[in-house]
Amino acid sequence: MQRTQQPIVTGTSVLGIKFDGGVMVAADTLGSYGSLARFRDLRRVRQAGEYTLLGGSGDYMDFEAMLEYVDELLLEDTTLDAPPSYTPRELHQYLARIYYNKRSEFDPLWNQLVVGGVRDGDVFLGYVDLQGTHYEDETVATGYGSYIARPLLREAYRDDLTEAEARKVLEDAMRVLFYRDARTINRIQIGVATEAGGIDISEPFELETDWTVGIRKH
Amino acid sequence: MSSIGTGYDLSSTTYSPDGRVFQVEYASKAVDNSGTAVGIRVSDGVVFGVEKLLISPMLLHGSNRRVSTIGRHIGVASSGLVADARALINRGNQEANAWKSTYGEEISVKVLTERLASFAQVYTLYGGVRPFGCALLLGSWTEAAGPQLYMIQPSGEAYGYFGVAVGKGKAACKTDIEKLDLESMTCEEAVVEIAKMIHSVHDSDKDKEYELELSWVCRASGGRHQLVPAELRDSALAIATAESSDDDSSSDDD
Numbered sequence: 001m002q003r004t005q006q007p008i009v010t011g012t013s014v015l016g017i018k019f020d021g022g023v024m025v026a027a028d029t030l031g032s033y034g035s036l037a038r039f040r041d042l043r044r045v046r047q048a049g050e051y052t053l054l055g056g057s058g059d060y061m062d063f064e065a066m067l068e069y070v071d072e073l074l075l076e077d078t079t080l081d082a083p084p085s086y087t088p089r090e091l092h093q094y095l096a097r098i099y100y101n102k103r104s105e106f107d108p109l110w111n112q113l114v115v116g117g118v119r120d121g122d123v124f125l126g127y128v129d130l131q132g133t134h135y136e137d138e139t140v141a142t143g144y145g146s147y148i149a150r151p152l153l154r155e156a157y158r159d160d161l162t163e164a165e166a167r168k169v170l171e172d173a174m175r176v177l178f179y180r181d182a183r184t185i186n187r188i189q190i191g192v193a194t195e196a197g198g199i200d201i202s203e204p205f206e207l208e209t210d211w212t213v214g215i216r217k218h
Numbered sequence: 219m220s221s222i223g224t225g226y227d228l229s230s231t232t233y234s235p236d237g238r239v240f241q242v243e244y245a246s247k248a249v250d251n252s253g254t255a256v257g258i259r260v261s262d263g264v265v266f267g268v269e270k271l272l273i274s275p276m277l278l279h280g281s282n283r284r285v286s287t288i289g290r291h292i293g294v295a296s297s298g299l300v301a302d303a304r305a306l307i308n309r310g311n312q313e314a315n316a317w318k319s320t321y322g323e324e325i326s327v328k329v330l331t332e333r334l335a336s337f338a339q340v341y342t343l344y345g346g347v348r349p350f351g352c353a354l355l356l357g358s359w360t361e362a363a364g365p366q367l368y369m370i371q372p373s374g375e376a377y378g379y380f381g382v383a384v385g386k387g388k389a390a391c392k393t394d395i396e397k398l399d400l401e402s403m404t405c406e407e408a409v410v411e412i413a414k415m416i417h418s419v420h421d422s423d424k425d426k427e428y429e430l431e432l433s434w435v436c437r438a439s440g441g442r443h444q445l446v447p448a449e450l451r452d453s454a455l456a457i458a459t460a461e462s463s464d465d466d467s468s469s470d471d472d
């Protein structure tokens with residue numbers, strides 16, 4: 001059986017950054033069909049369980065399939081006495097196992113994922129991709145963002161970054177990506193995870209843009 | 219019992235001459251001998267209460283639950299053989315998962331009931347198996363369908379109910395339920411009523427201790443099946459015990 005595939009409807013970069021007391025994940029809402037901007041409202045920042053943010057780039061069908069795998073895991077764990085107990089760190093490792101297993105069957109889930117969340121004071125931000133590569137870091141970016149936005153995130157990152165500062169960093173980085181990546185739209189979502197506030201994923205909103213920067217003045 | 223020694227009760231493949239299947243009736247006996255389970259369908263949800271008889275005072279509180287959940291949205295209260303009930307509930311979870319992965323939405327409690335009833339019925343047909351020694355009460359609440367409550371019997375029969383009781387105290391509980399105005403009642407009120415019912419049918423001379431398990435699926439719980447919050451459960455239990463001790467003192471006066 002020929003199972004090696006290609007991504008069909010794709011989402012571009014997802015960015016993630018830690019701040020003091022939480023993590024933040026951003027992605028736009030475009031689903032591209034090759035170079036065609038086919039779907040304008042695909043939500044690629046999602047919640048898994050009570051404590052975890054999942055951002056996905058790459059194939060959108062595979063992203064949804066992954067969400068179902070996670071949901072099945074959480075369902076098994078649901079008891080009457082306690083909420084699902086998986087920490088973001090555990091879900092990150094679980095996803096890495098799934099993705100590595102699928103790539104080993106030559107049937108990968110074609111995604112790069114950002115996994116973030118807070119549980120019991122442990123602020124976690126990590127990355128998983130279609131080969132099963134996984135790591136944890138203060139900043140994470142997928143796709144084109146790993147070339148263009150990641151250096152900006154690294155430069156901006158501090159231990160004591162506030163939530164408002166982190167939001168500005170992500171919005172600015174998403175704006176740069178919108179200028180330079182041809183598979184974006186300026187309609188994004190930002191998901192925030194904190195110990196106190198749980199998970200809060202914003203409705204999509206538009207980024208202000210300024211194209212005068214590229215116009216030659218005579 | 220007239221069935222014993224006649225040879226008609228040795229297998230569920232054999233009818234008695236008057237058309238009964240005694241193995242199924244024995245299974246129903248297992249249900250009748252267990253702690254009472256009550257389900258009530260009210261305006262904004264379904265509430266379950268179970269009188270869990272404790273076989274030992276050394277059991278951990280909250281262990282061996284007799285209310286459980288299928289998926290996240292269907293509440294199940296069981297009576298009869300706990301292990302049989304668990305097997306049926308596991309099957310229910312498989313059905314719910316299969317439905318979800320095929321259709322992308324949660325299975326309805328009606329469809330689940332039909333499938334589990336058919337599953338239980340098959341166990342009344344063959345010589346190598348015995349019928350399930352349990353009855354299940356299944357309930358859910360959705361915005362579209364509102365509250366729904368069903369009961370599956372060992373025979374494989376299943377019906378929808380406004381209120382239903384099984385187990386030792388079912389007769390008394392049924393009369394109590396019939397007195398309630400279920401249409402206008404809320405889940406919070408139903409919790410108190412169920413606590414009262416179960417407390418009053420508990421026979422403390424024959425059975426030593428019991429634990430009251432209370433759960434609901436309702437608008438307030440977002441259609442998810444959950445244990446009734448501890449404060450509400452405790453206050454309902456307090457009302458139930460206070461009322462029964464009032465009854466005791468008044469009967470002493472007579």
